[in-house]
Amino acid sequence: MIYLDNAATSYPKPQSVVAATNYAINSLGANPGRSGHNMSIKSALEIYECRKSISKFFYAPGPENVIFTLNCTQAINFVFKGLLKPGDHVVISCIEHNAITRPLKALEELGITFSEAKVYPKDNEATLGAFRDAINSKTALIACTHASNVWGIRLPISRICAMAHEYGIPMLVDAAQSAGHIPINLAETKIDYLCLAGHKGLYGPMGTGVLITTHGESLSTIIQGGTGLNSESYLQTDVIPEKFESGTQNLIGIAGLHAGIKFLNKIKVEKIAQHEHNLINYLYDRLTEIKNVELYMDKPDPKYFVPLLSFNITGMHSEAVSEILNKHQIYVRAGLHCAPAAHKFCNTLDRGAVRVCPSAFTKKQDIDTLINVVKKIKSR
Amino acid sequence: MEKRKEVFILSSITYVMKAKDLLKSKGIKCETIRVPNSEVLSGCGYGILIHEKVDIAEKILTNANIKILEKKIMEENL
Numbered sequence: 001m002i003y004l005d006n007a008a009t010s011y012p013k014p015q016s017v018v019a020a021t022n023y024a025i026n027s028l029g030a031n032p033g034r035s036g037h038n039m040s041i042k043s044a045l046e047i048y049e050c051r052k053s054i055s056k057f058f059y060a061p062g063p064e065n066v067i068f069t070l071n072c073t074q075a076i077n078f079v080f081k082g083l084l085k086p087g088d089h090v091v092i093s094c095i096e097h098n099a100i101t102r103p104l105k106a107l108e109e110l111g112i113t114f115s116e117a118k119v120y121p122k123d124n125e126a127t128l129g130a131f132r133d134a135i136n137s138k139t140a141l142i143a144c145t146h147a148s149n150v151w152g153i154r155l156p157i158s159r160i161c162a163m164a165h166e167y168g169i170p171m172l173v174d175a176a177q178s179a180g181h182i183p184i185n186l187a188e189t190k191i192d193y194l195c196l197a198g199h200k201g202l203y204g205p206m207g208t209g210v211l212i213t214t215h216g217e218s219l220s221t222i223i224q225g226g227t228g229l230n231s232e233s234y235l236q237t238d239v240i241p242e243k244f245e246s247g248t249q250n251l252i253g254i255a256g257l258h259a260g261i262k263f264l265n266k267i268k269v270e271k272i273a274q275h276e277h278n279l280i281n282y283l284y285d286r287l288t289e290i291k292n293v294e295l296y297m298d299k300p301d302p303k304y305f306v307p308l309l310s311f312n313i314t315g316m317h318s319e320a321v322s323e324i325l326n327k328h329q330i331y332v333r334a335g336l337h338c339a340p341a342a343h344k345f346c347n348t349l350d351r352g353a354v355r356v357c358p359s360a361f362t363k364k365q366d367i368d369t370l371i372n373v374v375k376k377i378k379s380r
Numbered sequence: 381m382e383k384r385k386e387v388f389i390l391s392s393i394t395y396v397m398k399a400k401d402l403l404k405s406k407g408i409k410c411e412t413i414r415v416p417n418s419e420v421l422s423g424c425g426y427g428i429l430i431h432e433k434v435d436i437a438e439k440i441l442t443n444a445n446i447k448i449l450e451k452k453i454m455e456e457n458l
Contacts, residue, residue, distance in 0.1 A: 033393040033426075036414025044412075048397035064394050229392055231423030239391040 001329045002366045007149055007177060007308050007357035008333050009199045009206055013256070017203055020259035024252045032251055033228040033242070043251055050258035051241070057261050058179075058194060059187040060212050067211040067241040068249060072176040073099040075195035075211035076143070078244060079172050080104065082219040086111035088140035091131055093119050093155060095148045095342040100174055104143075113138070116341070119148075121297060122304045124156035131160050135167055142171045146178035147306040150342040150353065151297055152280075154182070154304050158189045165190065170215070176200060180264055181273050181306045186212065202264065203360075204257030207250050216240035223247075272360045276307035279358045279367050283309055286371045292379040296346045296353070310353035315379040318352035325354075328373045332356055385454035386434045389415055389427040391447060396426045399446050403430070408437050420449040429454060 003011045024046065032043035051063035060066060069075040080103045084090065092100055094116040104114045117134040120126035131142065142164045147154045161171040170192035175184060180201020186194060192215055198208025213219065217240060224236040225246030237243050264272070280300055287293045292314040300309065313321050322334035335352040336343050343349045356370065390396050396412050403410045409431035416424055430437045441448060 036416075041412050041414075044393045045397060048394060051394065052401075063398060064392075227392075229423075229425050230421055233422040237392075239395075241394060242392050 001331065002369055003331045004356045004358060004362065004366065004370065005331050005333045006359040006362075007200065007337075007355060010201065010203050010359050012361060013203055013205065014260065014263040016263055017205070017256045017259040021205060021252050021256040024255035028251060028255065031248055033249075046255050046258065047249060047251060050254050050261070053258055053261040053265075054210060054212070057265070058212055059185045061187075061214055064240050065212055065214055065216065067213070067216065067244045068254060069209035069211055069244075070207055070250070071199075071209035072174060072195050072197040073209070075193075075209050076100060076172065076174060077103050078211055078222060079141075079193045079195070079213075079219065080107060080143070081222045083170075084110075084112050084140060087138060088112050089136055089138035090114040091117055091134040091139055091142045091144075093117055093127075093131075093144040095119050095151065095153060095345050096145055096339065097149055097174065097176070097342075098338045098340070099176070100143055100145065101341060117144075119153060119155065119345070121151070121153045122301070124159060128156060128159050128163060132163055135164075135169065139167070139169055142169055144173065146173050146175045146182070146184075148339070148342050149177045149308075150310055150337050150339050150355065151346065152177075152300055152305040152308040152310075153297070154178070154306060157191065161189050161191055177308070178306055180269060181276065183269050198253070198257040198260070202257060203260030205253045208253040208257045210257075211244070216244065219244075221246075267360060273302065273307060275360065276358045276362070277302045279362055279364065280307040280309050280356075282364065283356060283367050283371065286367075287311055287374070290371075290375055292377075293374065296348070308355060308357040310355045312348065312351060312353055313374070313377055313379055316351070316377070318348075318354045321354045321374075321377060324377055325370070325373060328369075330370050330373060332370075384434050385432075386430050387413060387415070387427045387452045387454055388430060388438070388441065388448045389418055389420060389425065389450040389452065391421075391425075391449060393426045395446055396428050399428050399441050399444075402440060402444055402446070403428070403437050406436075406440055408433050408440075410437070418450060427452075 028043045030039035051066040115134045117130040164171045172193040176197040194212040196210040198204035199206040227242040294312040318334035411429045415427045
């Protein structure tokens with residue numbers, strides 16, 4: 001089996017991640033932050049150590065700025081629904097995932113509006129200009145993906161963030177597809193809300209996500225409940241990060257995510273990204289040699305792209321191509337990738353695209369096998 | 381050598397862990413403990429038991445912007 005669907009979730013996970021989850025389920029079985037016995041304290045310590053690792057990994061001010069969520073989508077919803085008020089306006093890009101567009105569409109009922117800024121691949125100046133032009137007097141947030149989950153296009157988030165701050169506007173970054181592939185430094189970029197998927201480039205288990213923010217105190221909660229603190233009060237605690245973490249936490253997932261971060265610290269993000277870019281560029285070159293393959297972007301320069309590649313075969317729906325690949329035990333993702341806006345951008349809404357995303361564990365022969373199968377697919 | 385023991389009640393388990401990290405890095409012995417009922421917490425929560433150098437520990441935490449909600453002298457049966 002060849003797994004090239006790492007943009008959906010990474011597989012396989014490092015053995016250290018498997019071991020950490022196994023250890024957590026067997027030895028950290030108590031509810032963290034609830035009781036005073038040793039195992040509960042030990043469980044809480046594991047969560048804290050993971051917060052600390054994530055905080056260091058992204059250069060956040062401290063572990064208390066790291067909020068665990070179920071996934072990146074939930075982190076984004078926490079911000080949108082905890083921050084935005086009727087009358088507010090949000091600027092997003094024209095290639096967003098539904099994790100950004102759907103919550104905003106739902107918020108239109110409350111009188112919150114949004115505009116899409118056009119993205120110009122490989123032209124950061126033009127993209128920045130489009131974001132600037134989309135700002136109006138009601139703009140309360142700029143929210144955009146760091147990298148498109150369909151086309152791999154990188155947005156110049158540091159520059160967009162600096163520009164947003166010039167106008168006194170906070171910035172949310174959906175880093176689901178970039179974390180673990182591009183180093184992100186919060187101390188330098190000053191991103192206000194960084195939303196992460198723990199189970200993709202960070203190599204944690206599914207069911208893990210993170211919101212990193214220094215604005216937790218002023219952000220309202222959308223979920224309230226038990227936190228193990230201030231139990232006498234009916235009012236939600238205002239202490240971060242616990243105020244956003246009502247209910248029992250996914251300790252097993254968090255322990256796995258902690259091991260995922262350690263794996264990245266050991267191997268280094270830059271080295272993994274280099275490996276993945278080499279594979280994607282090799283794939284790109286080989287695909288350009290196949291007559292009936294349609295590519296939509298220029299050769300993915302790491303400066304402007306994350307290591308993933310989407311293509312089509314002339315006359316075929318992407319799902320049909322994926323089905324053939326599946327028969328050869330090559331696992332990719334076809335269709336719209338929950339990002340219709342990104343497909344609209346390249347006029348692929350009618351048939352989607354076949355997305356290939358390697359990981360640290362992908363080998364060159366995996367890509368060769370994919371290429372050999374693609375070569376044999378005849379256009380219909 | 382000062383041997384007074386005190387419990388610092390902090391706002392959350394995360395801050396208790398952070399405080400513990402910090403104090404241990406400065407060589408001060410301390411432990412996480414559950415605080416069953418505290419007025420400042422409106423119920424239960426967590427604190428950090430400081431075994432030694434209580435005043436120095438307080439200074440370190442204050443300098444690190446870790447808010448101590450309440451200090452309790454450790455009693456034998458606590």
